[in-house]
Amino acid sequence: MTVELISVGTELLLGNIVNTNSQYLSEKCAMLGLSVYYQTTVGDNRERMTEVIRTALNRADLIILNGGLGPTEDDITKDVCAEVMGVKLIEDADIRSRLADWYRQRNRKDIPESNWRQALVPEGAVVFPNENGTAPGLALEKDGKTAILLPGPPNELYPMMENQICPYIQKRESGAIRSQMIKICGYGESKVEEMLLDLIDSQKNPTLATYAKTKEVHLRVTARAETDEEAKQLLKPVVKEIKKRFGAAVYTTDEKENLEDVVVRLLKKYELTVTTAESCTGGLLAGRIVNVPGASDVFREGYITYSNKAKRKILDVSKTTLKKYGAVSEQTAREMAAGGVFATDADVCIAVTGIAGPDGGTEEKPVGLVYIACYLKDHVSVEEFRFQGNRQKIREQTVVQALDLLRRSILKNYKKD
Amino acid sequence: MTVELISVGTELLLGNIVNTNSQYLSEKCAMLGLSVYYQTTVGDNRERMTEVIRTALNRADLIILNGGLGPTEDDITKDVCAEVMGVKLIEDADIRSRLADWYRQRNRKDIPESNWRQALVPEGAVVFPNENGTAPGLALEKDGKTAILLPGPPNELYPMMENQICPYIQKRESGAIRSQMIKICGYGESKVEEMLLDLIDSQKNPTLATYAKTKEVHLRVTARAETDEEAKQLLKPVVKEIKKRFGAAVYTTDEKENLEDVVVRLLKKYELTVTTAESCTGGLLAGRIVNVPGASDVFREGYITYSNKAKRKILDVSKTTLKKYGAVSEQTAREMAAGGVFATDADVCIAVTGIAGPDGGTEEKPVGLVYIACYLKDHVSVEEFRFQGNRQKIREQTVVQALDLLRRSILKNYKKD
Numbered sequence: 027m028t029v030e031l032i033s034v035g036t037e038l039l040l041g042n043i044v045n046t047n048s049q050y051l052s053e054k055c056a057m058l059g060l061s062v063y064y065q066t067t068v069g070d071n072r073e074r075m076t077e078v079i080r081t082a083l084n085r086a087d088l089i090i091l092n093g094g095l096g097p098t099e100d101d102i103t104k105d106v107c108a109e110v111m112g113v114k115l116i117e118d119a120d121i122r123s124r125l126a127d128w129y130r131q132r133n134r135k136d137i138p139e140s141n142w143r144q145a146l147v148p149e150g151a152v153v154f155p156n157e158n159g160t161a162p163g164l165a166l167e168k169d170g171k172t173a174i175l176l177p178g179p180p181n182e183l184y185p186m187m188e189n190q191i192c193p194y195i196q197k198r199e200s201g202a203i204r205s206q207m208i209k210i211c212g213y214g215e216s217k218v219e220e221m222l223l224d225l226i227d228s229q230k231n232p233t234l235a236t237y238a239k240t241k242e243v244h245l246r247v248t249a250r251a252e253t254d255e256e257a258k259q260l261l262k263p264v265v266k267e268i269k270k271r272f273g274a275a276v277y278t279t280d281e282k283e284n285l286e287d288v289v290v291r292l293l294k295k296y297e298l299t300v301t302t303a304e305s306c307t308g309g310l311l312a313g314r315i316v317n318v319p320g321a322s323d324v325f326r327e328g329y330i331t332y333s334n335k336a337k338r339k340i341l342d343v344s345k346t347t348l349k350k351y352g353a354v355s356e357q358t359a360r361e362m363a364a365g366g367v368f369a370t371d372a373d374v375c376i377a378v379t380g381i382a383g384p385d386g387g388t389e390e391k392p393v394g395l396v397y398i399a400c401y402l403k404d405h406v407s408v409e410e411f412r413f414q415g416n417r418q419k420i421r422e423q424t425v426v427q428a429l430d431l432l433r434r435s436i437l438k439n440y441k442k443d
Numbered sequence: 444m445t446v447e448l449i450s451v452g453t454e455l456l457l458g459n460i461v462n463t464n465s466q467y468l469s470e471k472c473a474m475l476g477l478s479v480y481y482q483t484t485v486g487d488n489r490e491r492m493t494e495v496i497r498t499a500l501n502r503a504d505l506i507i508l509n510g511g512l513g514p515t516e517d518d519i520t521k522d523v524c525a526e527v528m529g530v531k532l533i534e535d536a537d538i539r540s541r542l543a544d545w546y547r548q549r550n551r552k553d554i555p556e557s558n559w560r561q562a563l564v565p566e567g568a569v570v571f572p573n574e575n576g577t578a579p580g581l582a583l584e585k586d587g588k589t590a591i592l593l594p595g596p597p598n599e600l601y602p603m604m605e606n607q608i609c610p611y612i613q614k615r616e617s618g619a620i621r622s623q624m625i626k627i628c629g630y631g632e633s634k635v636e637e638m639l640l641d642l643i644d645s646q647k648n649p650t651l652a653t654y655a656k657t658k659e660v661h662l663r664v665t666a667r668a669e670t671d672e673e674a675k676q677l678l679k680p681v682v683k684e685i686k687k688r689f690g691a692a693v694y695t696t697d698e699k700e701n702l703e704d705v706v707v708r709l710l711k712k713y714e715l716t717v718t719t720a721e722s723c724t725g726g727l728l729a730g731r732i733v734n735v736p737g738a739s740d741v742f743r744e745g746y747i748t749y750s751n752k753a754k755r756k757i758l759d760v761s762k763t764t765l766k767k768y769g770a771v772s773e774q775t776a777r778e779m780a781a782g783g784v785f786a787t788d789a790d791v792c793i794a795v796t797g798i799a800g801p802d803g804g805t806e807e808k809p810v811g812l813v814y815i816a817c818y819l820k821d822h823v824s825v826e827e828f829r830f831q832g833n834r835q836k837i838r839e840q841t842v843v844q845a846l847d848l849l850r851r852s853i854l855k856n857y858k859k860d
Binding site: 055069325 | 450455456457458459460461462463465466467468469470471472475479480481482483484485486491494495500502652653654719721722723724725726727728729730732733734736737738739741742744745746747748749750752754756757784788800801802810834835
C-alpha cells in the first residue's frame with residue numbers, strides 16, 4: 027500500500043515551525059510496512075488544498091492528512107477532503123455530546139457556533155475520539171482509496187496514531203507485520219551499515235532500516251508474514267545475529283527506552299548513586315540524567331567545574347597535574363572523576379574535560395579533543411575522543427559518549443552473565 | 444513570485460530524519476518576500492521525481508530543490524530536473540577543476556567515475572560554488588520558470604543559501620525588501636499577537652510574522668519598497684512602536700543573537716561573573732550559558748543540588764527553611780541563590796528549584812511550579828512560575844525564564860539609560 031502524507035498549515039509554509047509530524051508519521055508508516063512515496067505541505071487555502079488532495083488520491087492508495095481540523099474558520103481540511111471525495115458532512119451526535127462535555131469540564135461558555143462544526147463528519151467515516159483535544163480523527167474510504175484525517179498538535183496526534191490509527195491500519199492489511207528496535211551506541215551509521223552489509227543486501231524479509239542519531243544508530247528490523255507468530259519467528263534470528271555483532275554496544279531493544287533511561291535503570295538495579303564533574307559540557311550531562319523521572323534515587327548532586335580553579339577547589343585536582351598535563355588531559359579527567367566521588371557520597375562519578383571550540387585548540391590538542399573518565403569501585407576508566415563538528419555538536423557527542431561509558435562501566439563491574 | 448520547495452531523499456520518506464531544510468528555506472523565502480505555497484518531499488526515484496518536478500513547474504514560478512546532488516548513482520535530482528525542463532547537461536571545466544582540487548586536498552585517490560558527474564551542469568545554468576562540499580548549487584531558467592537546485596546537507600545548504608542564493612533572488616526581484624528581527628522573552632505567541640493586533644491587521648507593508656519558541660516569540664517585520672532606503676524608512680516606525688510596546692522584554696534585534704548570547708554579553712560588559720545553583724533543571728541552565736563561546740570569562744563553576752542534602756551541604760540552605768517551606772519554595776530559591784554566591788567568588792547567582800514531574804506534585808504545589816531566584820549586589824529577586832507540559836518542557840521553559848531573569852536583573856542594576 028502506498029501512502030502520501032499531507033500536512034496542512036500556513037505556519038509550516040512560512041517556516042514558523044519545523045514539520046516534525048511528517049517525520050513521526052513516516053516512521054510509523056515504515057513500522058506498519060507502508061511505503062510513503064510523497065510528503066506534501068499546503069496552507070489553509072481551499073483551492074490549493076483541493077488540488078493537493080486530488081493529486082494525492084490519484085497517486086497513492088492511502089492519504090494521511092494532519093492539521094486544519096480545529097474549530098476556527100481557517101480549519102477546512104475536513105470540508106475540502108469530503109468535497110473532493112464526494113461525501114457529504116453530517117452531524118455526529120456522539121461527537122457533539124463529547125464536545126459539550128469537554129467545554130463543560132473546562133467551564134467554557136459562549137462557545138462560538140463555528141466550534142460545533144467539529145461535530146460534523148463525512149458520511150460513513152470511522153471516527154477516532156480525541157483524548158487530548160476536541161477534533162476527532164476520521165477515516166474515509168471511497169473508490170478503493172482511503173483518507174485518514176488527524177489533528178495537528180503532537181500531543182493529540184501521537185496518542186491517536188499509536189492507540190487508534192495504527193491498529194486500524196494493521197487490521198486492514200492482510201498478513202502480519204512486526205518490527206524490533208535495536209539501539210546501538212558508539213558506532214557511526216556508515217560503520218553499522220558496513221557491518222550489516224550482508225544482511226541489508228541479502229534480506230528482503232525482514233528488512234533493516236537505520237536511523238542515525240548523535241553518536242547512536244537505531245536499527246529497525248521489520249518482518250512480514252501471514253501470522254504474527256510467523257513474523258516473530260522471522261525476526262528472531264536476524265535480531266540475534268545483529269545483537270551478536272554489536273555486543274555490548276547494543277544498549278537497548280526497547281523502543282521507548284533511551285540511553286539515559288538505561289543508565290538510570292542500571293544504577294537503580296545495582297543500587298548505585300552517581301555524581302558528575304563537567305567541564306566542557308557545562309551541565310548538559312547531568313541535565314540528561316535528571317531528564318529521567320525518578321533520577322533523584324540515583325543522582326543527588328553534580329559539579330560544573332569550568333575553570334582550573336574550580337577543578338582544584340571542588341574536585342581537588344592537583345596543581346601539578348593541571349600544570350604538567352593541562353586541563354584537557356587523561357590525568358585531569360582521572361583526578362576529576364576521583365575528586366567527584368570524594369567530594370560527595372556517590373558511588374560513581376563521571377567526569378568530562380575537553381575543548382569544544384571554536385577557540386582554544388592547538389596542533390597537539392585540537393578542538394574536539396575530549397577526555398571522559400568514570401570512577402567506579404576504586405577504578406577509573408578514561409577514554410579519549412576526537413569529535414568533529416561545531417561547539418554544540420562536540421558537546422552533544424561528549425554527553426552521549428559519557429552516558430555510554432557510564433553504562434559500560436557498570437555492566438563490566440556488575441553483569442555476571 | 445510563488446514558490447514550491449522540493450526535498451529529495453528516501454531517508455525523509457522513511458522518517459529517518461526530520462526535514463529541517465524545508466523550515467529553513469521557508470523562513471528564508473518569507474524574508475525575501477516570496478510566497479511558498481507548497482512543500483513536497485519525494486524519494487530518489489526517477490519516475491516519481493519527474494512527476495513532482497513537472498507538477499511543481501506547473502503551479503509555481505520558482506521551484507527550489509534540495510538534496511540528491513551528491514556523487515552516487517542515487518543522486519538524480521540534476522538529471523531529472525534538466526530532463527523535465529528540456530535542457531541538456533554539459534561538463535563545466537571550472538567545476539571539474541574545483542572537484543579535482545577538493546579531492547587532492549583531502550588526499551582522495553581512485554575517485555569513482557560517477558563522482559565526476561558532479562561537474563555536469565544544465566546548459567545555461569548559473570553555478571553557485573559549494574564552499575563546504577563538492578556539489579555546486581545551480582539555477583536554471585526556462586519558459587518563465589526558475590529551478591534552483593541545492594545540496595541537502597545543512598552545512599553546505601545554509602551558507603550557500605545565505606551568501607549566494609538570497610542575493611541572486613533579490614537581484615532578480617524588482618524593488619527592495621528588508622526585514623528586521625525582534626526577539627521577545629516572557630510572552631506567549633497569542634499574547635504578542637493580541638498586543639500587536641492593530642499593527643498586524645492594518646499593515647500590509649511592512650508585514651509582521653511571529654515565530655513561537657519556548658517562552659520566546661520572534662517577530663519578523665518585513666518591508667518592500669522601490670529602494671533599500673525606502674524599505675528601511677518603512678521599517679523604522681513599526682520596529683520602534685513594537686519595541687516600545689514590549690519594553691525590556693525585547694532582548695535583542697540581532698538575527699544571530701540568542702538569549703544566552705545576550706546574557707553572556709551583558710555579564711562581560713559589566714564585568715560580572717555568574718554561578719548557577721540548579722535543582723529541577725539539573726545542569727541545563729549552566730549548559731546553555733556554557734554554550735556561548737568564551738563563556739569562561741564569566742562562568743567558572745556551577746552546582747547541581749538535586750537532593751535536599753546537597754542544597755544544605757553545598758549552598759547552606761537552612762534545615763528550618765527546607766522543613767518549613769519545602770525544597771520548592773520562594774524561601775529555598777532565595778537561600779540557594781545567596782548560597783551560590785557565598786560558595787563561589789561569583790558576583791551573581793541564578794538558582795532554580797521546581798517540580799518537573801511527572802510525580803511529586805500536590806494540590807498546593809502542582810507539577811510545573813518553579814521558583815527562580817537571582818542574587819545580584821546583595822539583592823535577591825525571586826519569581827514564581829507555573830509551567831504547563833511534560834517534564835522536558837517544564838525544564839526547558841525554566842531555563843529560558845532563568846536566563847531572562849538574569850538578563851533583566853543585570854539591566855535593572857546597571858543600565859542607566
